[in-house]
Amino acid sequence: MEKIPIGIWVQDIVNYIVDLSEYHLRLFSDSLNLVIGKTVDALEWTNPFILILIIVILTYIIKRNWKTLILIIFGCLFILNLGYWRESLETVTLVLFSTLVSALIGIPLGILCAHRPFFYSFLRPILDLMQTIPTFVYLIPTLMLFGLGMAPGLFSTIIFSMPATIRLTYLGMSKVPPSLMEVADSFGANRWKRLWTIEFPYAKSSILTGISQCVMLSLSMVVIAALVGAEGLGKPVVQALNTVNIVKGFESGLTIVIIAILLDRILSVSNKKVGELT
Template structure:
């Protein structure tokens, strides 16, 4: 490799280093088996609940939850969308694939929130932690999603678990960033008032900072859900079953109709999840 001055510059074998690192990590099968069992357990619990509920009862529960969140100013258009949209998914025989997609999205989102919110709190409390974590989040959010599939398959094989892990990595940065932002935006005079009353750091966090940062944090939760859902088609390439599989197969077979209907089901689920999380963020009761 030559630079502008004609001198020879040795090329770094970065790809070989990454391959060596991945190969070295694959020997820790026990550790990865623990993660596989943990993720499979959460995903299986969600799927068990969805399989237990009849389709009509699932639709009624979603509409009832929406009504409860907006009962002071009912969103009738959203209730109609939920009824018509979910009934359409049922009619098109995508119900099982829809519940599998929801299980994958909820599993990756729950794990992302459990990890991401404490990381955001740590970043808000420590400038050193923010300096270290910020570039990692930039890397996670800007790296093409397809790249995550390679180590995910190497570590976890084919199936739902690598799909959850890749979705988790891709979807976690927003909730970390928004938690950090929300806590840092809490007015300093309120923090000083809490200190003057002798509040501990934990009391300030739970009773002052987190409640005041709730709307910002919920915006991060909303973005995390949407990003996790956007990964369903990509995750289908490594064996994660769901609506993404239907879209992926339709593309491979050049079946525009099947691809459109499966994609429409994804859109319906995305709109419902987005609007419900917005209602949780802005309660009207």
């Protein structure tokens, strides 16, 4: 049986895109690297203790939980003591940028899937492919398109994490009771009014859970993104692996774990608080 040249087809498509718009892709990549770099520089320029204080105040506003505040203070001070403060800022910046893009694209797509089930049937195998295909596979085309730097790592992270936002938004919007929609229709609410007053408040918890999952999935891509030049905590992990440096590997890996715990605590707090307000 003759082999289907699907890999060659994908390569031809990527090469065509590169040949057609290489200048614009690299310009976009350089601009994105500049924006992320300037953001990290601004955060690093800020005194670490002031930045920790700002994080603590924001968390305190979300919910007055002293245990969470103490955990954040000790976690941030521990990262600062290990000497991975800038790498942590780079990692958190990458995670926040990827989560923002995933939310801006994933939430509208999830709403569209809930309102148009046939579109979700079409999109579902694509989401399965995005989540199950090995990450190293789509690092190759993103590297060819954007070159080394934050851009290929950012886009690879978005590809991996966005399905969670789409699926959980779809799940929350599709679980809205028909009786609530009938009540809205009886009061003469149009499509946008139903969306903002009925569907969004009901699905808010599921949507926020999707964003929380997106953050955790983005953080899990830190080491993978470092292989294509993305800065952050993945870089010392890769360096430790290449040099068999147990000290650097354990310290940078532990820092990633601490950031994951802190982000999880902050996001879980926001979910609970929003649920109480609803």
